[in-house]
Amino acid sequence: MRREIPEFFSNLMSLVVLFLANNSLSGAIPYWLFNLPALSVLDLSMNNFEGVIPPLIQMKSSLFPSIVNLARNKIEGPIPTQLENVNVIDLSLNNFVGSIPAQMGEIPAIRSISLSKNKIHGPIPESFFQSINVLQVLDLSNNSLSCTVPRSLGNCKSLIYLNLGQNKLTGSVPEELERVTSLRYLDLNGNEFEGSFPTVIEKFQELEILNLAGNRFKGRIPKFIGDLYHLRILVLASNSFNESIPEGTTILGYYYSLKFTGAHSEIVTKGQTRFHLSVYSYNTGFDVSSNALSSKITEKIGLLNGIPLLNLSHNSLTGLIPQTMGEMISLESLDLSYNQLTCEIPVTLTLLNFLTYLNLSYNNLSGRIPTNPQFDTLYQDGTVDVGKKILVRYS
Ligand SMILES: *[C@@H]1O[C@H](CO)[C@@H](O)[C@H](O)[C@H]1NC(C)=O
Ligand SMILES: *[C@@H]1O[C@H](CO)[C@@H](O)[C@H](O)[C@H]1NC(C)=O
Ligand SMILES: *[C@@H]1O[C@H](CO)[C@@H](O)[C@H](O)[C@H]1NC(C)=O
Ligand SMILES: *[C@@H]1O[C@H](CO)[C@@H](O)[C@H](O)[C@H]1NC(C)=O
Ligand SMILES: *[C@@H]1O[C@H](CO)[C@@H](O)[C@H](O)[C@H]1NC(C)=O
Numbered sequence: 001m002r003r004e005i006p007e008f009f010s011n012l013m014s015l016v017v018l019f020l021a022n023n024s025l026s027g028a029i030p031y032w033l034f035n036l037p038a039l040s041v042l043d044l045s046m047n048n049f050e051g052v053i054p055p056l057i058q059m060k061s062s063l064f065p066s067i068v069n070l071a072r073n074k075i076e077g078p079i080p081t082q083l084e085n086v087n088v089i090d091l092s093l094n095n096f097v098g099s100i101p102a103q104m105g106e107i108p109a110i111r112s113i114s115l116s117k118n119k120i121h122g123p124i125p126e127s128f129f130q131s132i133n134v135l136q137v138l139d140l141s142n143n144s145l146s147c148t149v150p151r152s153l154g155n156c157k158s159l160i161y162l163n164l165g166q167n168k169l170t171g172s173v174p175e176e177l178e179r180v181t182s183l184r185y186l187d188l189n190g191n192e193f194e195g196s197f198p199t200v201i202e203k204f205q206e207l208e209i210l211n212l213a214g215n216r217f218k219g220r221i222p223k224f225i226g227d228l229y230h231l232r233i234l235v236l237a238s239n240s241f242n243e244s245i246p247e248g249t250t251i252l253g254y255y256y257s258l259k260f261t262g263a264h265s266e267i268v269t270k271g272q273t274r275f276h277l278s279v280y281s282y283n284t285g286f287d288v289s290s291n292a293l294s295s296k297i298t299e300k301i302g303l304l305n306g307i308p309l310l311n312l313s314h315n316s317l318t319g320l321i322p323q324t325m326g327e328m329i330s331l332e333s334l335d336l337s338y339n340q341l342t343c344e345i346p347v348t349l350t351l352l353n354f355l356t357y358l359n360l361s362y363n364n365l366s367g368r369i370p371t372n373p374q375f376d377t378l379y380q381d382g383t384v385d386v387g388k389k390i391l392v393r394y395s
Contacts, residue, residue: 021044024048039060045070045072046071068088074094078098083103092118094117097120101125117141141165146168162180164191170194188215212236226246237287285308285310289335295319302322319341320341325352336363355374
């Protein structure tokens with residue numbers, strides 16, 4: 001049996017908030033719903049709605065910011081071109097096709113746009129955000145967007161969250177983005193960006209999460225990354241970064257024991273309104289795997305005592321595993337595989353009480369595996385891979 005939106009709702013002339021999320025509703029969304037005279041918040045997310053929606057969506061202003069949330073349905077067809085009085089729009093996880101309408105960037109009061117995980121292609125319109133605007137959240141991830149990032153994105157001076165990950169974007173990160181100094185989340189993973197490490201990132205002093213993985217960036221990782229005091233998650237995997245892990249006055253901003261605790265980041269606008277954004281469903285830390293790093297691992301790595309995950313695998317790191325790694329007391333997963341590390345496994349690694357995954361294989365380590373009760377537990381309940389070549393375990 002189909003559960004649809006009842007017809008009599010079209011008579012609810014004073015309805016301000018309609019919240020029908022997660023109700024197994026299906027069928028097409030009736031067009032009259034988008035024109036109810038008092039409606040300001042429409043949340044139909046997490047249902048099975050299908051079909052197309054009208055090109056014009058009109059919300060009414062009220063005490064609340066006006067919200068249109070149609071995420072997680074099966075809606076198809078083009079993205080609406082005209083949005084009147086919409087502050088927040090979430091169309092993610094649907095089957096929208098076509099390109100991003102340029103008009104979307106011209107809505108003066110829009111604060112959040114999420115089009116993630118649809119079938120949208122073409123460029124991010126050049127005319128997007130020509131003028132001063134209040135956009136805080138822009139999520140265009142998991143589509144097939146191509147071409148370069150328009151310089152006009154630099155006009156979004158209130159932007160906090162920018163996710164362009166998993167598209168086919170090319171070129172370099174535009175310099176104009178340096179005006180967006182409020183940015184806290186930047187995800188460009190899985191595109192075709194190239195050039196050296198984007199220097200504009202130095203301007204993002206509020207940055208907490210940075211993901212540049214799976215692009216064509218190359219050259220050195222700059223020292224300023226160590227001065228981004230709020231940075232908690234740094235994913236640079238699968239690029240061509242070379243030379244060393246940067247060592248500045250601080251390393252990676254991790255002087256203190258920062259721990260990323262949740263899967264959500266909360267964005268507060270205008271006092272009371274909150275949107276929750278799913279950020280990462282796993283704890284992560286520093287991932288610079290699959291690059292071309294070729295130096296020794298710095299002794300200062302031990303200062304990263306708040307991160308649960310360190311992945312330096314698939315590089316050409318040389319020298320010893322630093323004793324100081326034993327000070328990375330929050331580590332749960334340590335992957336140093338596929339490097340050219342030599343000599344013995346430092347006994348200090350046995351101090352890592354939370355470690356459940358350790359991979360040291362495909363190196364040139366020698367000597368014996370340290371023994372102590374903690375390591376024995378790791379062997380029984382976790383994963384240890386030290387490679388087969390030289391090491392023999394004595395007990
Ligand atoms: C986007 O793609 C990435 C990588 O393929 C995937 O991990 C992530 O879950 C996707 N996001 C959504 C919302 O499906
Ligand atoms: C690192 O990469 C840059 C850019 O590709 C290159 O100019 C430089 O020579 C490389 N450094 C080393 C040590 O290979
Ligand atoms: C570390 O990175 C490599 C390559 O990017 C990946 O294959 C491996 O699964 C990662 N290790 C862990 C523990 O996630
Ligand atoms: C350890 O790393 C190597 C190389 O990255 C990989 O082939 C192997 O499967 C990993 N071992 C475990 C137990 O994850
Ligand atoms: C591995 O270590 C051995 C003994 O220390 C050394 O003779 C050999 O050259 C090393 N191999 C590589 C590929 O570094």
